[in-house]
Structure formats: C-alpha cells, structure tokens
Amino acid sequence: MPKPVSYKRHRFPPQIIAYAVWLYFRFPLSLRLVEEMLLERGILVSYEAVRRWALKFGPDFVRRLKRKRPSRRDIWHLDEVVITIAGQKHWLWRAVDQDGYVLDEIVQARRDIKAAKRLLKRLLRRQGSPPRRMITDKLGSYAAARCHVMPRVEHGSHKGLNNRAENSHLPLRKRERMMQGFRSVGGLQRFTSVFSAVRNLFVPPHSHRSALATHLHRLQAMAAWKGAAGVLA
Structure with missing residues (x-):
C-alpha cells in the first residue's frame, strides 16, 4: 500500500487542493480559469499555486487509483x-x-x-x-x-x-x-x-448507457478520487 498523501507545509486544506487538481485535469480549463472558479467559492488561490499542486499531487493521486484489470480477451x-x-x-x-x-x-x-x-x-x-x-x-x-x-x-x-x-x-x-x-x-x-x-476514472464505459448508470459511475469515481487524495469525509 502506498503511503498516505502528505500535505505538510501547505497552508490550504487537503480538500481544496484535491478539488483544484481535479478541476484542472478533469475539465478543459486553464490554470487561470481554475483560479477564477475557486474564487467564486470564496477561495483566494493564485493560478501559480494551482500549477504547483497539479505537478506535485496529480501523479501522486493517480498512483493510488486502481487500474482496470487486464484480460487476454482485450x-x-x-x-x-x-x-x-x-x-x-x-x-x-x-x-x-x-x-x-x-x-x-x-x-x-x-x-x-x-x-x-x-x-x-x-x-x-x-x-x-x-x-x-x-x-x-x-x-x-x-x-x-x-x-x-x-x-x-x-x-x-x-x-x-x-x-x-x-x-x-x-x-x-x-x-x-x-x-x-x-x-x-x-x-x-x-x-x-x-x-x-483521470479520464479513465470518470468517463463511463460504453456499456453504461442509461442516465442512472452514468450517474452512479460518476459518484463512484468521485469517491475513488477522494480516497486517492486522502480527503474522504
């Protein structure tokens, strides 16, 4: 098991860092747009801080995500x-x-x-x-x-x-x-x-065609992301 994510020497709570990194990699957003979206929620963070978080924590979070199991039928x-x-x-x-x-x-x-x-x-x-x-x-x-x-x-x-x-x-x-x-x-x-x-985690498989299946998949994906980031409530 990998060690828990360390947020030492970061003044912002882990939940905010994980949320900013998720926004940046999940959606077609620039660093400045992520900065603006955080500001709308009352979080004053510079785009440069978001860039550093993405570089540091993005790979760390991904290493903790489960990969799809390979099959000889693939x-x-x-x-x-x-x-x-x-x-x-x-x-x-x-x-x-x-x-x-x-x-x-x-x-x-x-x-x-x-x-x-x-x-x-x-x-x-x-x-x-x-x-x-x-x-x-x-x-x-x-x-x-x-x-x-x-x-x-x-x-x-x-x-x-x-x-x-x-x-x-x-x-x-x-x-x-x-x-x-x-x-x-x-x-x-x-x-x-x-x-x-991140795309692998959040984009539903082609077999999930109903709205309910897609909704459940996204909820499970978000839970997995928060678990990888160590910010589960």
Missing part, C-alpha cells in the same frame, strides 16, 4: 498523433482497449519501427499479458514491431477499424488548445499520464 487499439513542441514535431503513441480505456502512452521523437516496438514492450510489461487482437492504422511500423514483440497476436490493420484509438486523441487536443501548446516533452508526458488516468 483488444488493443494503437495510434499515434503528432504534437509540435518548441517548433519540433513529436509523436504521442497511445494504446486504448475495446472500451476506450487508455492503457499507456508515450511521447517519442520518431514514427518508426523502433518507436512502435518500444510502445508494445511497455504495454506488455504494464498489462502482464498480450491481447487477443491488436488493431492499428496502415502504418507499417506496427506490423514489423508486432512480429518482433508478440508475433502470435492477431493484427488488424485498416483505417476504418481504428476509430476508437483515433477518437482518444480528441480530449487531449482540446486541452492542448486551451493550454496554448506544451512547452517540453517531459511536460507533455507528465500531463498526459495524469490527464488520461
């Missing part, structure tokens, strides 16, 4: 999207499962076989077992990497099959516009690891 959808940082193109490689749950993502400078192999190896380490099937677009690097890393896994390669992975980029694109881009590769990697984990 289908991995893999895709990559270009992101420009300081005038240089980088590629965010992402894998999601059949429910749209983000399994892993990694920022790399290249879009080749070596980069695809690195993603697959990370996925196998993190998931503990290969999937039933892997679906990608027509990029040849995926097929070559699969032959080296998990040759027995079925591979589907078609533009129309991979909408789930392609759609998974949209929330991050929205955040990228709100934040006016990312300043560094490390900053992008740190942000997206927390952002996707």
Whole structure:
C-alpha cells in the first residue's frame, strides 16, 4: 500500500487542493480559469499555486487509483498523433482497449519501427499479458514491431477499424488548445499520464448507457478520487 498523501507545509486544506487538481485535469480549463472558479467559492488561490499542486499531487493521486484489470480477451487499439513542441514535431503513441480505456502512452521523437516496438514492450510489461487482437492504422511500423514483440497476436490493420484509438486523441487536443501548446516533452508526458488516468476514472464505459448508470459511475469515481487524495469525509 502506498503511503498516505502528505500535505505538510501547505497552508490550504487537503480538500481544496484535491478539488483544484481535479478541476484542472478533469475539465478543459486553464490554470487561470481554475483560479477564477475557486474564487467564486470564496477561495483566494493564485493560478501559480494551482500549477504547483497539479505537478506535485496529480501523479501522486493517480498512483493510488486502481487500474482496470487486464484480460487476454482485450483488444488493443494503437495510434499515434503528432504534437509540435518548441517548433519540433513529436509523436504521442497511445494504446486504448475495446472500451476506450487508455492503457499507456508515450511521447517519442520518431514514427518508426523502433518507436512502435518500444510502445508494445511497455504495454506488455504494464498489462502482464498480450491481447487477443491488436488493431492499428496502415502504418507499417506496427506490423514489423508486432512480429518482433508478440508475433502470435492477431493484427488488424485498416483505417476504418481504428476509430476508437483515433477518437482518444480528441480530449487531449482540446486541452492542448486551451493550454496554448506544451512547452517540453517531459511536460507533455507528465500531463498526459495524469490527464488520461483521470479520464479513465470518470468517463463511463460504453456499456453504461442509461442516465442512472452514468450517474452512479460518476459518484463512484468521485469517491475513488477522494480516497486517492486522502480527503474522504
């Protein structure tokens, strides 16, 4: 079990810190908008304080969240999207499962076989077992990497099959516009690891189609977030 979150030397209560971090990663809000929303509640906090809280506590909270258990029946959808940082193109490689749950993502400078192999190896380490099937677009690097890393896994390669992975980029694109881009590769990697984990927690699975199921899922997600932050009432 990880150690409890430490809020030592922070003058604001843990509940406020956890709430500010949740706002920043859960919704397409800038730091200044989070500052304004807190002010509306009578909480005078600078956007710089929110930024520091997000950097410090975001990864800490996420480490305490339960991940979805992997299954050999899973289908991995893999895709990559270009992101420009300081005038240089980088590629965010992402894998999601059949429910749209983000399994892993990694920022790399290249879009080749070596980069695809690195993603697959990370996925196998993190998931503990290969999937039933892997679906990608027509990029040849995926097929070559699969032959080296998990040759027995079925591979589907078609533009129309991979909408789930392609759609998974949209929330991050929205955040990228709100934040006016990312300043560094490390900053992008740190942000997206927390952002996707929070999204995994709060966005209901596709099977939760009724309003009641969605409502219950969000209540459970908020309880899990507060538990990870150590602020349960």
